[in-house]
Amino acid sequence: MDAANNNDPPFTLRVLLVGEAGDGVLNAGDTFMRAAAAMGFHSSVHNCFPPTIRGGMCSVLVTVSDDDSAAPISPSADFVFALGRASLVVLGGADSASSVDRVNDAINRGTDINGAINTADGTQTFKLDFDLCPHIHNYPQLKSGFVLGVLSTILGIPDAIVLGLITEKLKAKNLTEQNAEAFKFGLDSAASNILPAIRAVNKYALRLASACPSSNERVVLDGNRAVALGAISAGCRVYASYPITPATSIGAYMAKYLPAFGGFAYQTEDEISAIGAVAGAWFFDTPAMTATSGPGLSLMQEFLGYCSMTETPAVVVDVQRAGPSIGMPTKHSQDDLMAAIFGGHGEGQRIVLSASTVDECFHLTIEAFDMARRFRCPVILLTDSALGNLQTTCKRPNADVDVNGHTVTGAALPAAAPGATVRRITGLEHDPKGIPSNTANNRVRQQYKRFSKMDKIEAYYNYMQTLDIGDLKPPMPKSRFAAKMQNDGPPADICVISWGFSAAMTRIAVSALRKRGLKIACLYPRLLFPFINGHYLELLNFCKRIAVVESNYTGQLASLIRTNTGINTISVKKYSGEPFTPEEIEAELAGIIDMEKFIEDIDNSNGDGAAKK
Amino acid sequence: MSEIPQNRYMNGQPPSWCPECSYFTVLSALTECLDEHGLAPNEVCLVSGSGCSSRLPMFLNTYGMHTLHGRPLPAAIGARLARPDIPVIVTTGDGDLLSIGAAHFVHAARKNFDITVICLNNRMYAMTKNQASPTSPVGYKGTTTPYGKLSAPLNITELAVSCGASMVSRSCAYDKAHVKKMIDAAMNHRGFSLVDVIAPCRAFDQQKDIPERLYDLQAKGHAVNDRESAMREAARVYDSDQDKDAGIPVGIVWKRDDMLCFDDQVKRVLGENKGKYSSLDDIFDELRPNVKFHE
Numbered sequence: 001m002d003a004a005n006n007n008d009p010p011f012t013l014r015v016l017l018v019g020e021a022g023d024g025v026l027n028a029g030d031t032f033m034r035a036a037a038a039m040g041f042h043s044s045v046h047n048c049f050p051p052t053i054r055g056g057m058c059s060v061l062v063t064v065s066d067d068d069s070a071a072p073i074s075p076s077a078d079f080v081f082a083l084g085r086a087s088l089v090v091l092g093g094a095d096s097a098s099s100v101d102r103v104n105d106a107i108n109r110g111t112d113i114n115g116a117i118n119t120a121d122g123t124q125t126f127k128l129d130f131d132l133c134p135h136i137h138n139y140p141q142l143k144s145g146f147v148l149g150v151l152s153t154i155l156g157i158p159d160a161i162v163l164g165l166i167t168e169k170l171k172a173k174n175l176t177e178q179n180a181e182a183f184k185f186g187l188d189s190a191a192s193n194i195l196p197a198i199r200a201v202n203k204y205a206l207r208l209a210s211a212c213p214s215s216n217e218r219v220v221l222d223g224n225r226a227v228a229l230g231a232i233s234a235g236c237r238v239y240a241s242y243p244i245t246p247a248t249s250i251g252a253y254m255a256k257y258l259p260a261f262g263g264f265a266y267q268t269e270d271e272i273s274a275i276g277a278v279a280g281a282w283f284f285d286t287p288a289m290t291a292t293s294g295p296g297l298s299l300m301q302e303f304l305g306y307c308s309m310t311e312t313p314a315v316v317v318d319v320q321r322a323g324p325s326i327g328m329p330t331k332h333s334q335d336d337l338m339a340a341i342f343g344g345h346g347e348g349q350r351i352v353l354s355a356s357t358v359d360e361c362f363h364l365t366i367e368a369f370d371m372a373r374r375f376r377c378p379v380i381l382l383t384d385s386a387l388g389n390l391q392t393t394c395k396r397p398n399a400d401v402d403v404n405g406h407t408v409t410g411a412a413l414p415a416a417a418p419g420a421t422v423r424r425i426t427g428l429e430h431d432p433k434g435i436p437s438n439t440a441n442n443r444v445r446q447q448y449k450r451f452s453k454m455d456k457i458e459a460y461y462n463y464m465q466t467l468d469i470g471d472l473k474p475p476m477p478k479s480r481f482a483a484k485m486q487n488d489g490p491p492a493d494i495c496v497i498s499w500g501f502s503a504a505m506t507r508i509a510v511s512a513l514r515k516r517g518l519k520i521a522c523l524y525p526r527l528l529f530p531f532i533n534g535h536y537l538e539l540l541n542f543c544k545r546i547a548v549v550e551s552n553y554t555g556q557l558a559s560l561i562r563t564n565t566g567i568n569t570i571s572v573k574k575y576s577g578e579p580f581t582p583e584e585i586e587a588e589l590a591g592i593i594d595m596e597k598f599i600e601d602i603d604n605s606n607g608d609g610a611a612k613k
Numbered sequence: 614m615s616e617i618p619q620n621r622y623m624n625g626q627p628p629s630w631c632p633e634c635s636y637f638t639v640l641s642a643l644t645e646c647l648d649e650h651g652l653a654p655n656e657v658c659l660v661s662g663s664g665c666s667s668r669l670p671m672f673l674n675t676y677g678m679h680t681l682h683g684r685p686l687p688a689a690i691g692a693r694l695a696r697p698d699i700p701v702i703v704t705t706g707d708g709d710l711l712s713i714g715a716a717h718f719v720h721a722a723r724k725n726f727d728i729t730v731i732c733l734n735n736r737m738y739a740m741t742k743n744q745a746s747p748t749s750p751v752g753y754k755g756t757t758t759p760y761g762k763l764s765a766p767l768n769i770t771e772l773a774v775s776c777g778a779s780m781v782s783r784s785c786a787y788d789k790a791h792v793k794k795m796i797d798a799a800m801n802h803r804g805f806s807l808v809d810v811i812a813p814c815r816a817f818d819q820q821k822d823i824p825e826r827l828y829d830l831q832a833k834g835h836a837v838n839d840r841e842s843a844m845r846e847a848a849r850v851y852d853s854d855q856d857k858d859a860g861i862p863v864g865i866v867w868k869r870d871d872m873l874c875f876d877d878q879v880k881r882v883l884g885e886n887k888g889k890y891s892s893l894d895d896i897f898d899e900l901r902p903n904v905k906f907h908e
Binding site for chain 2: 270426436
C-alpha cells in the first residue's frame with residue numbers, strides 16, 4: 001500500500017487507550033481501528049491490561065500501519081490516552097512503559113495541567129478537558145466520542161468517517177447524538193489546545209491511503225470470530241459450549257450466525273455437557289464443535305477419552321488463558337499444550353493443532369473438522385487469549401461455499417462400529433463390531449488399530465508445518481533426516497521453533513534479525529500432535545543451536561521435542577500473562593547467538609572446538 | 614421375569630445382567646413399546662450412561678450410545694439436536710442420573726428437551742456391588758455404609774417436577790404391563806418425560822414387600838396437571854422410603870402439555886433465521902471495513 005512513497009519506511013502508529021470500565025475505552029479503540037481500516041490502512045486492536053496503571057481497569061492498543069508487517073502488540077505507543085481519573089493524553093512516548101509512568105506520575109500529582117508538559121525525552125502531556133462536554137458527566141462512556149475527536153484532529157481523519165461509524169455503532173444505544181456532540185467537543189478542544197502545541201504534528205498525520213485494496217478483499221475479524229466462521233464453513237451444525245473467558249465470544253458468534261445455516265448453538269450447564277453434546281451430534285455424523293479455555297478443557301477430558309475409544313469425531317477449540325485454576329482469565333498464555341495432548345485417562349489418540357494468526361484461526365478450524373472426519377478422533381485447536389480477542393484487518397478468507405456445502409471434506413476412515421443402518425458405540429473396550437470385549441487379543445488389536453490410523457497423518461498433513469529457511473541453502477535430500485550439520489552451505493546462526501501467537505511475533509523478530517545479516521532457519525508447526533519428528537530433525541541440517549519460543553513456564557513444546565527427537569533446545573519463555581513482543585524475541589535470540597558465539601570462540605581458542613566440528 | 618425378549622430389536626448379544634434381574638421386565642416392555650410405535654431399529658436412538666441399567670442399549674440393534682457414568686443426557690441432547698426427527702430415549706439408573714449426573718438431569722428437565730428418560734431405580738449401586746445411592750433410604754447398609762446410610766434419600770419425583778420436567782411418572786418392574794403403559798405415555802409426550810421405574814436388585818436389595826404397597830394414581834383419580842396434588846403425591850415417595858407400611862404411588866404423577874419445549878424453540882429460531890445469510894460471503898460482506906465515506 002501507499003505506493004506514493006515507496007522509499008519511506010513503513011508507516012506505523014500506535015495508540016494506547018487506558019481507562020476504567022465504563023469509560024468507553026474498548027469502544028473508542030474499536031471505532032478508531034475501524035476508521036483507520038476504512039481509510040485503507042491495516043489496523044488492529046489488541047486488548048491489553050497493563051497492571052501498572054493506577055485505577056486503570058482495561059486498555060487497548062490500536063496499531064495502524066500501511067503494510068501488514070506491523071505487530072499488533074508493542075512495548076511502545078505514540079499516544080497514550082488515560083481516560084480514568086487522569087484524563088490525559090501523552091504524545092511521543094518512546095515506550096509505553098515510560099508513558100505509563102508519566103500517567104501514574106500525573107495521577108499522583110493531581111491533574112492540574114494547563115497546556116503541555118514537555119519533557120526532555122520528547123514526550124508531551126496534555127489534559128483532556130472532558131468538562132467541556134456537558135454530557136460526559138452523566139455518561140462517562142461518551143469520553144470515547146471526545147477521544148475520537150481529539151484523535152481525528154491530531155491525525156487528520158475525515159470527520160465523516162468517524163461520525164459514520166459512531167452513528168452505525170451506537171444506533172441501538174440511543175446515545176448517537178450525544179456521542180457525535182462529544183466527538184465535536186473533542187475535535188474543537190484538540191484544535192485549540194493541543195494541535196498548536198504539538199512539536200511533531202506531521203509525524204502523526206494519517207494520509208488517506210492512496211492505494212487501499214478494494215474493500216471486497218479485506219474484512220475486520222477477531223480470532224474468535226474467525227474460528228466461528230471457519231466452523232460454519234466446515235459444515236458445523238451443532239455448537240455447544242459453556243461461557244468462559246476468553247472463549248465466550250465464539251459462542252456468541254455461533255449463536256448469532258448458526259441458525260441461518262440450519263444449525264444451533266446451545267449453551268450447556270457445564271463443559272462436560274458441552275463436549276457430551278458434541279459427541280452426541282457426531283454420533284449421527286453431524287459436524288459439531290465446542291470452544292472453551294483451560295478449566296473447561298480439564299472438565300472435557302473424560303469425554304475426550306470416550307471419543308478416542310469410540311472413534312467418535314469431536315472438534316474442541318481451546319482459547320488458552322494463564323492457568324492453572326482460575327489463574328488470569330484475561331491473560332495470554334500457551335500453557336495447555338500438554339493438557340491438550342495428554343490430558344485424560346488411559347491412552348487415547350487425538351490431534352492437536354495450533355493457530356498463530358487470525359487467518360489461521362479460520363483455516364485451521366476447517367482443517368480440524370476435516371481431520372476429525374478423516375481420523376474419527378478428537379481434534380483440539382489451540383488458540384489463546386491474545387489471538388482470540390485480536391481484532392484486525394485481514395485478507396477476506398475464501399468462503400466459496402453454500403449453506404449446504406463444505407469447503408473441505410476428507411474421506412472418512414471407517415467408524416468403529418458401523419452397522420448396515422444403525423451404529424452402536426460403547427466406551428467399553430469392544431471388538432470391531434462394537435461388542436464389548438475384554439480379551440487380550442482383541443485389546444491389542446483394537447488399541448493398535450486406533451493408534452496406527454494416525455500414522456497416515458504425516459502423509460496427509462505435511463503442509464501444516466512451515467519451514468522458513470530464508471536465504472539459506474536447502475539441505476540435500478539424502479541427508480534430510482541426518483542429525484548432522486551439512487558441510488555444503490553456510491550454517492545458520494540459529495534455528496527457531498515457535499507455535500501459536502508467539503510464532504506470529506517470532507516471524508517479525510526473525511525478519512528484523514535477518515535484516516541485521518543473521519542467518520536463521522525457522523519452523524512454525526501448526527500440527528503439534530501427533531508429533532512428526534522429521535520436521536524438527538530437518539532443522540539440524542542448518543544448525544545445532546535451536547531455540548523454542550513459547551509463552552509458558554515449563555517449555556512444553558521444548559519438552560515434547562526432547563522426548564520425541566532427543567534434541568536439546570534452548571527455551572525462550574515468557575509467562576507473565578502478556579504475549580511476547582517481537583522486540584523481546586529479537587533481543588532474546590540475538591542474545592543467544594552472541595552468547596553461543598562467545599562460548600564457541602573460547603572453545604576454539606582452547607583448541608578443542610575444531611576437533612568437535 | 615428373567616425372560617430375554619425375542620424380537621426384532623434385540624441384537625442377539627446375551628444381556629450381561631444377573632439372570633433374575635428385574636431389568637428384563639423393562640427391556641421387554643421397552644422393546645414391545647418400540648414395536649407398537651412402529652419404529653424401525655434405525656428410527657430410534659437409545660443413550661445410556663454407565664452402570665447395570667446403562668448396559669441396556671448394548672443389547673439392542675437400534676442406534677445406541679453407551680456413554681460415560683452420569684453423562685447420558687448431554688450426549689442425548691447432542692443426538693437430539695443432530696436428529697430431531699427420531700425419538701431419543703435415555704436408559705439410566707439412580708446413581709447415574711441423580712448422583713454423578715444430577716446437574717445434567719436438573720437442566721435437561723428444566724429446558725424441557727423432548728427426551729424420554731427411563732430411570733431403572735434400584736436405589737443402590739449394583740455394578741460396584743452394593744453401595745448406597747442418592748435414593749437409598751436412611752440407614753441403608755452397603756459396603757461403604759456398614760453402619761447405615763447417614764443421609765436422607767433424594768426424591769426423584771419431587772426433583773423432576775420442581776426442575777420443570779413436563780411429564781413425570783412412576784412404575785414398578787414387578788408389573789410389566791404398567792411399565793409398558795408408562796413408557797408408551799412418555800414416548801407420546803412432547804417434552805421431557807421421566808419414567809421412574811422401581812426396579813429392585815435381586816442380588817443385593819430385593820424389596821420384596823413392594824408389590825403389596827403399590828397404589829395406582831390413575832385409579833385414584835389423581836389430577837396430573839395440578840402442581841399441588843402432583844407434589845403431594847411426589848412427597849409420598851419419600852414417606853414410603855421411611856415408613857415401611859406407607860403406600861407407594863405409581864402412575865402418571867405430573868403431566869403438562871403447555872410448557873415450553875426446547876425442541877420447539879430451536880425449530881422456531883431456525884425458522885426465523887432461515888435465509889438471513891445465504892452464505893458465508895454475506896457475513897464477510899458485513900465485516901468489510903466501512904468504506905462508504907472513503908470517496
